[in-house]
Amino acid sequence: MPKLPKRISTALINALGAGVVPRSGLEHLAVGREQELATILQDLEHVAAGGASFRFVVGRYGAGKSFTLQLIRSAAMERGFVVADADITSERRLSGSNGAGVATYRELMHNLATKSRPDGGALATILERWIAAIQTQVAQDTGKKPNDEGFDQHVEDRIREVTQDVSDLVNGFDFATVIIAYWSGYRTGNDDKKEAALRWLRGEFSTKTEAKAALGVRAIIDDDTWYDYIKLFARFVADLDYKGLLIILDEVIHLFKISTTVSRQNNYDKLLAMFNDAMQGKVKYLGTLIGGTPQFLEDPRRGLYSDPAWQRRTAQSRFTTQAGVVDAIAPVIRLEPLQDEHVIELLSRLAALHQDHYEYTWTVTTPELQTFVRALRDRVGAETLLTPGEIVRDFMAVLNVLHQNPNLTLNELINSQSFQTTKPATKGPQVETDNEFAEFTV
Numbered sequence: 366m367p368k369l370p371k372r373i374s375t376a377l378i379n380a381l382g383a384g385v386v387p388r389s390g391l392e393h394l395a396v397g398r399e400q401e402l403a404t405i406l407q408d409l410e411h412v413a414a415g416g417a418s419f420r421f422v423v424g425r426y427g428a429g430k431s432f433t434l435q436l437i438r439s440a441a442m443e444r445g446f447v448v449a450d451a452d453i454t455s456e457r458r459l460s461g462s463n464g465a466g467v468a469t470y471r472e473l474m475h476n477l478a479t480k481s482r483p484d485g486g487a488l489a490t491i492l493e494r495w496i497a498a499i500q501t502q503v504a505q506d507t508g509k510k511p512n513d514e515g516f517d518q519h520v521e522d523r524i525r526e527v528t529q530d531v532s533d534l535v536n537g538f539d540f541a542t543v544i545i546a547y548w549s550g551y552r553t554g555n556d557d558k559k560e561a562a563l564r565w566l567r568g569e570f571s572t573k574t575e576a577k578a579a580l581g582v583r584a585i586i587d588d589d590t591w592y593d594y595i596k597l598f599a600r601f602v603a604d605l606d607y608k609g610l611l612i613i614l615d616e617v618i619h620l621f622k623i624s625t626t627v628s629r630q631n632n633y634d635k636l637l638a639m640f641n642d643a644m645q646g647k648v649k650y651l652g653t654l655i656g657g658t659p660q661f662l663e664d665p666r667r668g669l670y671s672d673p674a675w676q677r678r679t680a681q682s683r684f685t686t687q688a689g690v691v692d693a694i695a696p697v698i699r700l701e702p703l704q705d706e707h708v709i710e711l712l713s714r715l716a717a718l719h720q721d722h723y724e725y726t727w728t729v730t731t732p733e734l735q736t737f738v739r740a741l742r743d744r745v746g747a748e749t750l751l752t753p754g755e756i757v758r759d760f761m762a763v764l765n766v767l768h769q770n771p772n773l774t775l776n777e778l779i780n781s782q783s784f785q786t787t788k789p790a791t792k793g794p795q796v797e798t799d800n801e802f803a804e805f806t807v
Contacts, residue, residue: 736779
C-alpha cells in the first residue's frame with residue numbers, strides 16, 4: 366500500500382475508527398467488490414454514451430453498502446462525471462408535502478461534486494468554468510478580446526446554443542432562462558443576479574412570485590417537479606462536456622419506516638417512475654444508484670415487495686436462486702459477505718495505513734490477522750451479526766490499543782478476558798436499525 370498524504374490517512378483513520386464511511390481514499394482499501402464495481406462502471410459507460418442506468422445496491426448494515434457507493438462516487442468523478450449524493454431521512458424523501466421532496470433535491474445539489482471539487486458545492490464552479498471555456502473558444506474563433514465590441518454577444522449566442530438543447534424538455538424553458546440570467550450576472554458583475562440564479566437552481570425559492578421578481582421565470586423547483594430538474598441537469602452537464610450525472614441515494618430504509626401507507630406508497634411510486642425512465646430510455650446521461658437493506662427491498666408488508674410492480678422488477682430469478690449463481694447485471698446488486706482472504710487483505714491494508722500514519726515500526730503478521738478473524742468468527746452470534754463494517758471498526762480499536770501499549774501483542778489482546786463475546790441474536794423477526802452492530806470491545 367503506497368504511503369498516503371497525511372490529510373487522506375487522517376480522514377481514513379478518523380472515519381473508520383468512528384464506524385463511518387470516509388469520503389476520500391477509499392480506493393486504497395477496496396477489496397472483494399471487483400465484480401460489483403465492474404458492473405456499475407459498465408453502466409457509467411452506457412450513461413456517457415447518452416443512455417441511463419438504475420441499480421439498487423443492497424446489503425445489511427455494516428456489509429459495505431455505503432462504502433461501495435462512496436467508492437463508485439470517487440470512480441465516477443475520476444471518469445469525468447458530475448456526482449450528487451444524499452441520504453434519505455425522515456425530512457428528505459422522494460415524494461411528500463411541505464418540502465420533503467425538494468429537500469432531497471437541495472441536498473443533492475449541495476453535494477454536487479466533480480473531480481476538481483470532490484467535496485461538493487460544485488454548482489457555481491461548473492457554471493463559471495463553462496462560461497470561461499466558451500469565452501476562450503469565442504476568442505479563438507473570432508479573434509476578439511473580452512472587451513471588444515460584440516464579444517459578449519458571441520458568447521451569449523454560444524450559451525443559447527447549449528441551453529436550447531434543454532429548453533424543449535419539460536420545464537426546460539425556465540431552466541434555460543435561469544442559466545442565461547446567471548451569464549448576464551457574470552457578464553455585468555451583478556452578484557445578486559448570479560446568486561439568485563444559483564438559489565433557483567438549488568431549489569431554494571419558496572414561491573413563484575419571488576422567483577419571477579428575481580429572475581423573470583414562472584416556475585420553481587418543488588416537491589412535485591424536483592426529479593424533472595434532475596433530468597434537465599443531467600442533459601445540461603453532458604452538453605458542458607461532462608460524461609453525465611450520477612445521483613446516489615442511500616439509507617432508503619427511511620422510506621420503509623414511513624408509518625402512513627399512502628405516503629409510503631407515493632414514495633415507492635416515485636421511485637418506480639425513476640426506474641421506468643431509466644429502463645425505457647426516457648432519460649439521457651443519468652445514472653441512479655439506490656442504497657438499501659434487504660428488509661427495505663424484501664419485506665412483504667412494507668418493503669418494495671409489498672408492491673407487485675416492484676416485486677416483478679426486482680425479485681431474483683429462479684434460475685439464479687436454484688443454481689446458486691450470481692446475476693451481476695440484474696437491477697439489484699446484493700452484497701455478499703466478504704471471503705476470509707479478502708478480510709485478511711483488508712486488515713493488512715488497514716495495519717499498513719495505521720503504521721504509516723503514526724510512524725511506528727512494528728507490524729501485525731498474517732498469522733495474527735488470521736487468528737483475529739477466526740476469533741471473531743467463533744464468537745456467539747457471529748454467523749448472523751458479523752459484517753465487514755464491524756470487523757474494521759474493532760480492528761482499528763485494536764490497532765490503537767496496541768500502538769499505545771507496545772508491550773501487548775495481538776494474540777495476548779484477543780485471549781484476554783476483556784475481549785468480549787458478540788451479543789447473541791434474539792429470536793423472532795428483527796427490524797434493522799443503524800445501531801444493530803455486533804459488540805466486540807477491548
